Amino acid sequence: MQHFNYQNSSNRTIIVITPTYLRLARLADMTRLSQTLMHVSQLIWIIVEDAIHVSLSVKQLLDRSGLEYYYLAVKRRPGIPARGWTGRDAGLNFVRKRFASMGNKAVVYFADDDNAYDVRLFNRYIRNVEKIGVWAVGLVAYNAVEAPKVLNEKVVGWQTIYAPKRKWGFDMAGFAVNLELLLQHPKAGWGRKCREHSPEPCLMNHLNVSWNDLTPFGVDSWPRDILVWHTKTIVNIRNTNTYGYNAEICLLKLLKKFTIHKSGPAIDF
Numbered sequence: 001m002q003h004f005n006y007q008n009s010s011n012r013t014i015i016v017i018t019p020t021y022l023r024l025a026r027l028a029d030m031t032r033l034s035q036t037l038m039h040v041s042q043l044i045w046i047i048v049e050d051a052i053h054v055s056l057s058v059k060q061l062l063d064r065s066g067l068e069y070y071y072l073a074v075k076r077r078p079g080i081p082a083r084g085w086t087g088r089d090a091g092l093n094f095v096r097k098r099f100a101s102m103g104n105k106a107v108v109y110f111a112d113d114d115n116a117y118d119v120r121l122f123n124r125y126i127r128n129v130e131k132i133g134v135w136a137v138g139l140v141a142y143n144a145v146e147a148p149k150v151l152n153e154k155v156v157g158w159q160t161i162y163a164p165k166r167k168w169g170f171d172m173a174g175f176a177v178n179l180e181l182l183l184q185h186p187k188a189g190w191g192r193k194c195r196e197h198s199p200e201p202c203l204m205n206h207l208n209v210s211w212n213d214l215t216p217f218g219v220d221s222w223p224r225d226i227l228v229w230h231t232k233t234i235v236n237i238r239n240t241n242t243y244g245y246n247a248e249i250c251l252l253k254l255l256k257k258f259t260i261h262k263s264g265p266a267i268d269f
Contacts, residue, residue, distance in 0.1 A: 019087025021050040025233035048087035106179040121227035140230040
């Protein structure tokens, strides 16, 4: 496997945490993400399934990737406001227990399974994060681009139309945190006590940081490339016959059968 080395000035390990859940487009999204991560060296992938069991189809995909991965199954906790929060929290706790010895030599990034990632994001930005790194994200929160506002190499605000005066005006895809900082704040994460409606301020407030602790990436480069995009795979099918091919549809049908009339998030076909 060829690993692309884009201005990599650090030997830090990148730890990627990805929450995932069963849906028709999931294998397509996970295939794309895994194919990107396969081009990044010194990377550990933590995948957290929103279920009581892992998916055999996803496990087979992960095995084929050749990546160092850990695949967990953690069902979304009642009272948690949004899908993905439980998975990120479980993944972060796993990292603290398993990789604490890495300390400053690792950076944690929360990568949703359906976004589009430029491989340069990992070596140019994430691997070089000393404390907290921030960068632009495309197609997010009603913006073509949401990005940190930078003056004299310091973050002074946020370029966004979505609640522009909020303290933490970035998306989960737009930042990474050095593992050492996460270890210094063992309770930082997402739980029932978080009063915020968005996951980003929940984590940042627990880390007790300010804008001065943020390092902006990609501001001085030209052109200003966007290295991560918020995307969603749209599925519109009329025929669910898979003709023997693996598409997780049987699991979706079974899950839908047993979740009718029950409260909770709808199954996304």
